[in-house]
Amino acid sequence: MFTERTGWKRWIPAWVWRVGPWWVVGLFAAGIIFWGGFNWAFELTNTEPFCISCHEMRENVFKEYRHTIHYTNRSGVRATCPDCHVPKEWGPKIVRKIQASNELLHKALGSIDTPEKFEAKRARLAEHEWARMKANDSQECRNCHNYQFMDFTEQGRRAVRTHSVAFSQGQTCIDCHKGIAHQLPPIEQEIGAPKPDVAKTK
Amino acid sequence: MALTRTCVLLAAALAIALTGGALAQEQQPKPLRGATPIPETKPSEAFKYDRSDRPIPRNYPEHPPIIPHNIKGYQITKNVNMCMSCHAKTRAPATGATPVGKSHYLDRDGNQLPNISTRRYFCLQCHVPQFNAEPLVPSTFKPAT
Numbered sequence: 001m002f003t004e005r006t007g008w009k010r011w012i013p014a015w016v017w018r019v020g021p022w023w024v025v026g027l028f029a030a031g032i033i034f035w036g037g038f039n040w041a042f043e044l045t046n047t048e049p050f051c052i053s054c055h056e057m058r059e060n061v062f063k064e065y066r067h068t069i070h071y072t073n074r075s076g077v078r079a080t081c082p083d084c085h086v087p088k089e090w091g092p093k094i095v096r097k098i099q100a101s102n103e104l105l106h107k108a109l110g111s112i113d114t115p116e117k118f119e120a121k122r123a124r125l126a127e128h129e130w131a132r133m134k135a136n137d138s139q140e141c142r143n144c145h146n147y148q149f150m151d152f153t154e155q156g157r158r159a160v161r162t163h164s165v166a167f168s169q170g171q172t173c174i175d176c177h178k179g180i181a182h183q184l185p186p187i188e189q190e191i192g193a194p195k196p197d198v199a200k201t202k
Numbered sequence: 203m204a205l206t207r208t209c210v211l212l213a214a215a216l217a218i219a220l221t222g223g224a225l226a227q228e229q230q231p232k233p234l235r236g237a238t239p240i241p242e243t244k245p246s247e248a249f250k251y252d253r254s255d256r257p258i259p260r261n262y263p264e265h266p267p268i269i270p271h272n273i274k275g276y277q278i279t280k281n282v283n284m285c286m287s288c289h290a291k292t293r294a295p296a297t298g299a300t301p302v303g304k305s306h307y308l309d310r311d312g313n314q315l316p317n318i319s320t321r322r323y324f325c326l327q328c329h330v331p332q333f334n335a336e337p338l339v340p341s342t343f344k345p346a347t
Contacts, residue, residue, distance in 0.1 A: 067275065069274070069275065157255040158255060161298055179282070185281055191318055191319075192323070195281075
């Protein structure tokens with residue numbers, strides 16, 4: 001059924017007339033509201049208050065982090081939980097969020113709902129996070145600490161020496177900077193009796 | 203019946219109030235500072251770590267070397283000793299840190315160990331960081347060397 005339209009109506013595609021112009025405008029607006037709402041709710045889950053709304057995070061890792069430089073420092077610039085643990089880019093962020101559904105399962109199962117249970121899993125949880133950071137070249141560190149813009153003359157003697165060697169060997173932040181925001185899991189250092197459940201650091 | 207109970211409760215409350223008052227009177231503190239009021243004391247300062255990053259000379263033989271860098275957040279826990287990630291003799295050549303003394307690698311029977319003895323685990327018992335604080339009490343100590 002083809003009808004010839006005249007005046008300004010000629011410039012509107014035929015499918016709009018088939019669907020109905022008010023439906024098209026309405027669906028477009030609904031799309032904006034839906035996407036905005038989805039994004040708003042999604043970003044609410046990327047905030048520190050959301051992370052520590054569960055006691056597993058608040059009583060273990062958050063308490064440890066409160067003593068570190070990423071929580072409190074001279075200038076008040078902070079790195080909150082999601083700054084390090086949720087990628088900023090859309091694709092990796094969605095992937096990480098889908099993986100996080102497993103964390104919801106373990107929240108329901110109570111896998112780490114006491115300090116003792118958390119301590120028993122600390123090595124495994126740390127290994128996962130180290131592996132993730134190693135795989136993306138410590139992207140979440142480099143969102144702020146971009147080594148292409150580091151002025152070595154402003155760094156301490158130890159930092160200059162270590163950084164210049166490490167970067168030339170293709171190492172990434174997490175290779176050395178483990179346990180900067182949280183307590184480390186057991187690491188085998190051959191001091192005293194062998195430790196149970198040691199974390200693999202390489 | 204109800205009257206008796208009320209009387210007993212009242213008596214108990216009175217007894218507690220009286221003894222409590224007496225105790226509070228006995229426990230009046232006698233401050234060591236005497237009559238010096240608190241606002242006349244010196245305000246505290248924020249002291250900074252010595253971060254010179256060079257070995258600080260020892261004052262006498264067997265003096266445990268002191269720490270010329272910031273150690274904030276360096277964990278010495280049951281899980282890990284972070285000092286040893288640079289100062290262990292196996293790590294020192296790469297990191298440029300002062301290696302831990304030979305004596306620390308011996309157990310109490312004199313046997314050689316792969317890493318430091320558990321007796322030496324808590325580094326900060328002897329090796330301490332330095333701050334830019336003036337001594338509270340003047341000292342006439344002169345280094346022996």
